[in-house]
Amino acid sequence: MDSDSDSDGSHISATPPRNLTPSPPQILPKKPISNVKQKPSKTPHKPSSNSSKFPQKPPQIQHSVRQSSDSTLVPSFSLPIKKPTFNNPEISGPNSIRAGFCSFSKSNSFTKYQKNSLNFDDSSEKDPILRSGAGSKPDYEVNCENEGVCLGSLKKRVVRKPSNLIGCGSRSESSSSILPAKKPKSGGEGNFVRLNINGYGNRKFKFKGKIRNFSSSRRSNYYKRSKRGIRAKNGVENNDEEGLGLESNGKQVKGESEVSSIDAELIKKAVLDVRSEATDENLVSLLKLTHGYDSFRDGQLEAIKMVLSGQSTMLVLPTGAGKSLCYQLPEIVFPGITLVISPLVALMIDQLRQLPNVVNGAFLSSSQSWEEASETLNLLKEGSIKVLFVSPERFLNEEFMSIISSCSLISLIVIDEAHCVSEWSHNFRPSYMRLRASVLRDQLKAGCILAMTATATKKTLAAVMHALDISSSKLVKTHQLRKKLQLSVSLCGNSKIKDLIAIIKSLPYSELKSIIIYCKFQSETDMISKYLSDYNIRAMSYHSGMLAKDRSRVQALFCSNKLRVVVATVAFGMGLDKSDVGAVIHYSLPESLEEYVQEIGRAGRDGRLSYCHLLFDDSSYFRLRSLMYSDGVDEYAVNKLLCEIFNHDTRPNGKIHSLVKESASRRFDIKEDTPPMELAAKYPLIGGILNKSDTKHGLHVFDIPTVANAIGHTGVEFLNQLQNLKSMGEITYELKDPGYCYVIMHVPEDLCSLATQMTKWLSEIECCKVRKLDVVFNAATFAVNSCERAHGCDVVQHTTCLQRMISEYFTEENLSVYPTKIKQNSPFLRADIKVFLQGSGTKFTPRAVARIMHGIASPAYPSSNWSKTHFCGGAKNVIAWVQLPLSGIMVLLEKICYSKGRYTNVDFNAVMEAAKLELINFVGKDGT
Numbered sequence: 001m002d003s004d005s006d007s008d009g010s011h012i013s014a015t016p017p018r019n020l021t022p023s024p025p026q027i028l029p030k031k032p033i034s035n036v037k038q039k040p041s042k043t044p045h046k047p048s049s050n051s052s053k054f055p056q057k058p059p060q061i062q063h064s065v066r067q068s069s070d071s072t073l074v075p076s077f078s079l080p081i082k083k084p085t086f087n088n089p090e091i092s093g094p095n096s097i098r099a100g101f102c103s104f105s106k107s108n109s110f111t112k113y114q115k116n117s118l119n120f121d122d123s124s125e126k127d128p129i130l131r132s133g134a135g136s137k138p139d140y141e142v143n144c145e146n147e148g149v150c151l152g153s154l155k156k157r158v159v160r161k162p163s164n165l166i167g168c169g170s171r172s173e174s175s176s177s178i179l180p181a182k183k184p185k186s187g188g189e190g191n192f193v194r195l196n197i198n199g200y201g202n203r204k205f206k207f208k209g210k211i212r213n214f215s216s217s218r219r220s221n222y223y224k225r226s227k228r229g230i231r232a233k234n235g236v237e238n239n240d241e242e243g244l245g246l247e248s249n250g251k252q253v254k255g256e257s258e259v260s261s262i263d264a265e266l267i268k269k270a271v272l273d274v275r276s277e278a279t280d281e282n283l284v285s286l287l288k289l290t291h292g293y294d295s296f297r298d299g300q301l302e303a304i305k306m307v308l309s310g311q312s313t314m315l316v317l318p319t320g321a322g323k324s325l326c327y328q329l330p331e332i333v334f335p336g337i338t339l340v341i342s343p344l345v346a347l348m349i350d351q352l353r354q355l356p357n358v359v360n361g362a363f364l365s366s367s368q369s370w371e372e373a374s375e376t377l378n379l380l381k382e383g384s385i386k387v388l389f390v391s392p393e394r395f396l397n398e399e400f401m402s403i404i405s406s407c408s409l410i411s412l413i414v415i416d417e418a419h420c421v422s423e424w425s426h427n428f429r430p431s432y433m434r435l436r437a438s439v440l441r442d443q444l445k446a447g448c449i450l451a452m453t454a455t456a457t458k459k460t461l462a463a464v465m466h467a468l469d470i471s472s473s474k475l476v477k478t479h480q481l482r483k484k485l486q487l488s489v490s491l492c493g494n495s496k497i498k499d500l501i502a503i504i505k506s507l508p509y510s511e512l513k514s515i516i517i518y519c520k521f522q523s524e525t526d527m528i529s530k531y532l533s534d535y536n537i538r539a540m541s542y543h544s545g546m547l548a549k550d551r552s553r554v555q556a557l558f559c560s561n562k563l564r565v566v567v568a569t570v571a572f573g574m575g576l577d578k579s580d581v582g583a584v585i586h587y588s589l590p591e592s593l594e595e596y597v598q599e600i601g602r603a604g605r606d607g608r609l610s611y612c613h614l615l616f617d618d619s620s621y622f623r624l625r626s627l628m629y630s631d632g633v634d635e636y637a638v639n640k641l642l643c644e645i646f647n648h649d650t651r652p653n654g655k656i657h658s659l660v661k662e663s664a665s666r667r668f669d670i671k672e673d674t675p676p677m678e679l680a681a682k683y684p685l686i687g688g689i690l691n692k693s694d695t696k697h698g699l700h701v702f703d704i705p706t707v708a709n710a711i712g713h714t715g716v717e718f719l720n721q722l723q724n725l726k727s728m729g730e731i732t733y734e735l736k737d738p739g740y741c742y743v744i745m746h747v748p749e750d751l752c753s754l755a756t757q758m759t760k761w762l763s764e765i766e767c768c769k770v771r772k773l774d775v776v777f778n779a780a781t782f783a784v785n786s787c788e789r790a791h792g793c794d795v796v797q798h799t800t801c802l803q804r805m806i807s808e809y810f811t812e813e814n815l816s817v818y819p820t821k822i823k824q825n826s827p828f829l830r831a832d833i834k835v836f837l838q839g840s841g842t843k844f845t846p847r848a849v850a851r852i853m854h855g856i857a858s859p860a861y862p863s864s865n866w867s868k869t870h871f872c873g874g875a876k877n878v879i880a881w882v883q884l885p886l887s888g889i890m891v892l893l894e895k896i897c898y899s900k901g902r903y904t905n906v907d908f909n910a911v912m913e914a915a916k917l918e919l920i921n922f923v924g925k926d927g928t
């Protein structure tokens with residue numbers, strides 16, 4: 001499975017693998033039939049077993065259908081990073097790089113905006129907010145001026161640093177004066193990975209791409225937008241039907257001209273007023289001056305007041321409800337810095353852009369060169385940065401921790417996407433585990449913690465609040481879904497893709513100018529976007545397998561309304577603040593209600609009525625459910641791993657030891673990252689490297705010209721692609737013997753019981769993920785089959801019942817309301833396992849057998865070995881003549897049928913149990 005994460009850090013544990021066999025694509029005509037038109041019928045389509053349940057014309061909708069926004073408008077989101085291209089370093093000499101394949105370090109370019117700053121020197125003693133929320137370093141100053149509050153030069157432009165590529169001299173001029181005395185070590189983060197090109201010496205890659213002046217583009221955007229803003233205030237263009245205080249485009253961009261029109265003295269006074277008394281009135285005045293909004297939205301004021309009074313707060317607001325404001329306002333009022341921990345560089349960039357212009361912001365991510373990271377840290381030490389966005393991986397870096405804790409007063413630590421702290425969330429990230437109250441409060445002396453999320457169940461919230469030591473009374477939570485999202489569901493007929501076309505061609509979708517379609521697999525996105533284009537629906541795909549520049553292009557086209565439909569994997573949408581997305585269609589079942597709520601939350605951020613449709617079917621649910629088990633481990637494997645880690649003879653205490661990742665992954669059948677061969681199938685560049693490289697100690701050493709020539713790339717293209725793969729987290733290079741390094745401090749007394757505990761914990765996480773998928777499927781099934789079709793629900797529209805189920809799920813953690821469709825046994829299962837074991841001479845664990853029966857590959861039992869057995873199945877082409885509807889034309893259809901595994905509809909655990917019994921019979925002992 002394609003996890004498609006563009007995240008900046010470690011993989012989520014127990015997440016399906018990147019590159020498993022995709023689900024079966026739908027039958028596609030070789031040539032589109034342009035004259036086949038979908039006529040919307042007058043009456044709702046009657047559900048039938050073999051046709052789409054989606055009516056050609058949906059039932060009456062009370063609200064007017066949204067129109068596209070003015071296409072001449074400036075995009076509400078423009079990508080600030082333009083990947084620099086290399087000045088062609090024509091590769092002529094024997095230049096070689098050592099490339100080790102691993103994927104724990106994900107790379108992203110460094111961008112830093114310096115903005116006009118707001119500085120303080122008020123005495124904290126006089127000030128209740130400074131006393132309560134400011135931590136324990138009252139002597140701290142941030143560029144103090146004589147006046148209590150001062151604004152930086154209003155004319156100062158936002159400076160955008162050129163992107164850091166691969167540490168080959170792309171450091172900006174200005175950074176030279178503030179280089180740290182010591183080059184940071186790569187440490188535990190895998191950062192600062194550098195390309196070692198023998199023979200280049202000091203030769204620099206020049207920054208060839210034009211450095212876009214972010215400031216000037218923002219300024220011109222502002223001029224265009226501010227007109228709308230004014231009109232909105234006059235009521236001409238205010239479409240805020242919810243009365244949430246939304247501007248017409250849901251967003252007001254701050255430009256310098258706007259700041260310059262504001263009297264700095266007013267902001268200064270407003271800040272001082274809030275500091276002395278954080279009343280509603282004082283806060284609204286400050287909000288208006290800094291952000292231009294007239295009022296707060298639901299939950300904002302309550303959260304801001306708590307934070308300003310130094311009380312750590314858990315904030316749960318729906319996507320697009322305005323969580324960022326809840327730290328943006330306090331950060332202006334607080335004297336010290338605000339650290340915002342954010343999981344994705346894309347999110348950091350977006351949030352950096354949204355900072356009010358009076359605040360200096362920067363970000364640090366694990367992919368920066370040490371020069372750039374040092375530069376930011378130096379600015380931080382100088383007190384020139386008020387808000388710092390950091391990746392959670394930073395908190396694993398001792399050097400960062402010691403710098404940050406020694407140099408700055410940290411008034412506030414914000415944890416964005418805080419559900420990632422909990423292993424019970426839909427998106428647990430091990431790097432978030434370090435974020436504990438003990439680290440944030442005791443080590444960093446943070447004055448206050450603000451944890452924010454849009455999607456967290458009761459169990460997840462409890463875990464997050466426990467980890468961050470937030471009292472249960474400090475939870476600010478509003479309804480889980482924004483109003484005005486119309487939810488509908490349909491069970492697919494024979495052809496899912498045709499159902500999709502029917503939906504898009506019928507009202508209200510046919511009138512919408514901005515639609516996102518979510519798919520599970522990368523190949524699906526390409527296939528569907530092509531299909532839609534063939535039907536004259538302007539669509540493009542977006543997934544993490546694409547080059548960064550292509551992804552940026554798709555996003556920019558979409559945001560400027562030049563592209564109507566984006567067909568994307570989960571990789572699309574984080575940090576996307578496009579207000580006028582009219583619809584989100586799920587072509588694949590989301591893995592959890594959390595994922596569903598996040599993704600539909602990208603529609604209708606402008607407060608207008610928007611549409612969300614979920615298409616589902618049994619077979620893709622079974623397939624997804626199987627894939628949920630692809631990362632799990634056996635107790636047997638955990639035990640073996642622990643024995644190797646704590647081997648007394650070869651690994652004495654107190655010394656650094658390592659475990660080579662790839663071989664360990666294979667030996668213990670524990671999923672590591674995408675293996676090179678799988679990458680090669682996906683990326684020709686990797687195939688070229690594998691063909692032309694010498695392998696030494698697990699590293700691939702190769703000569704750039706040879707490989708670049710072999711695959712028909714120029715040197716620049718080659719290096720760009722290499723960088724791109726690094727930024728996607730697929731590869732790193734110049735790593736020596738990539739492995740896990742560790743020091744044994746204390747050998748656990750009983751490795752066996754530790755292994756049991758660890759396996760139990762991992763399997764609970766696995767079960768939790770499976771149950772989340774079951775809940776989505778059951779909710780969809782209930783809507784289609786059992787909903788009473790009252791209170792606004794009908795054949796397809798299920799806003800009321802889905803909203804009720806979502807709300808129940810998030811408040812009650814009600815995971816098993818409806819019986820699952822998965823079978824607990826099959827009459828032939830044991831016999832099939834027996835035949836399989838007799839026909840293979842390899843040793844298996846019950847999990848390995850169950851995986852094969854479910855068609856899932858694993859490191860020790862790759863699909864190349866087992867996919868041809870009839871238990872696992874394999875890819876094959878089916879060609880058939882099919883008559884097109886309404887035309888009488890016969891067309892040749894080609895369908896690639898992918899392996900599904902014979903027993904995907906039988907519960908994985910039940911298959912494991914059966915395998916265990918057969919293994920006992922077969923080898924005479926318990927499953928080994």
Ligand SMILES: Nc1ncnc2c1ncn2[C@@H]1O[C@H](COP(=O)(O)OP(=O)(O)OP(=O)(O)O)[C@@H](O)[C@H]1O
Pocket residue numbers: 244245246247250251252293294295296297300317318319320321322323324325454575577
């Ligand atoms: N009080 C307000 N009045 C009007 N607009 C607001 C207000 N607060 C926030 N906004 C706007 O709402 C939009 C969404 O805000 P923001 O990005 O903070 O949402 P979010 O809750 O963080 O969403 P997500 O979970 O998707 O990241 C932004 O364009 C922001 O400027």
